[in-house]
Amino acid sequence: MPQNTGNIGRTCAILGARLHLIHPLGFIITDARLRRAGMDYWYSLDVVHHRDWESFKLSDKAPKLDRIWLFTTKASSCYWDAQFQYGDALMFGAEDCGVPECVHKDIWEHRVKIPQFVPGLRSLNLATSAGIGAYEAMRQIKGKLGGMALGSQVL
Numbered sequence: 001m002p003q004n005t006g007n008i009g010r011t012c013a014i015l016g017a018r019l020h021l022i023h024p025l026g027f028i029i030t031d032a033r034l035r036r037a038g039m040d041y042w043y044s045l046d047v048v049h050h051r052d053w054e055s056f057k058l059s060d061k062a063p064k065l066d067r068i069w070l071f072t073t074k075a076s077s078c079y080w081d082a083q084f085q086y087g088d089a090l091m092f093g094a095e096d097c098g099v100p101e102c103v104h105k106d107i108w109e110h111r112v113k114i115p116q117f118v119p120g121l122r123s124l125n126l127a128t129s130a131g132i133g134a135y136e137a138m139r140q141i142k143g144k145l146g147g148m149a150l151g152s153q154v155l
Contacts, residue, residue, distance in 0.1 A: 001026075001126070003127075004095070004126040004127040007127035010041040010042075010045075011127075011130060012047075013041040013044050015138055017046075017134065018046040018048060019047045019048070020047075020061075021047060021049050022050045022052065022053055023049065023050065026094070029049075048062075053103060053106075063087060063088065063089040066109055066110070067085070067087060067088045068089045068090075068091050069088060069090050069111075070099065070107045071092050071114065071129055071130075071133050072093065072098055072113060073122075073123055074098070074111065074113075075112050075113040076111075076113075077111065077113070078113060079112040079133055080115075081112070082136075082137075083140070084137040088141075090137060091107065092130050092133070094126070095126045114133070
């Protein structure tokens with residue numbers, strides 16, 4: 001959804017984190033709903049577009065696959081147990097279907113989930129999940145770096 005992408009972009013801008021968008025997105029990036037949700041933060045966002053998953057993996061701007069944390073309901077480990085480091089990336093899939101199977105095959109080492117305390121509900125909103133993960137990663141990383149200002153490669 002464009003609104004989720006706008007909200008996630010806004011969070012990335014505030015944190016100084018790069019946003020990687022892997023196409024196809026399911027909407028046009030110039031969508032007014034995306035711009036409205038991202039507000040003026042979108043213009044100061046470090047955003048990189050990738051044609052597809054294979055292009056992402058080959059990009060010199062993308063993190064190494066072994067430093068990507070995949071947030072998925074299919075994980076057995078909780079994100080609270082993750083040990084995030086400077087330069088790590090957080091990956092989230094579409095709300096309705098997650099990430100494609102090829103991504104699960106490539107990112108198998110660092111898969112985590114956000115716990116759900118009421119069974120039978122599908123999942124949290126994508127932008128909410130991204131915010132939870134990003135701020136936990138930032139909390140851990142900032143503590144390790146002694147409160148230094150972090151650049152655009154943080155998450």
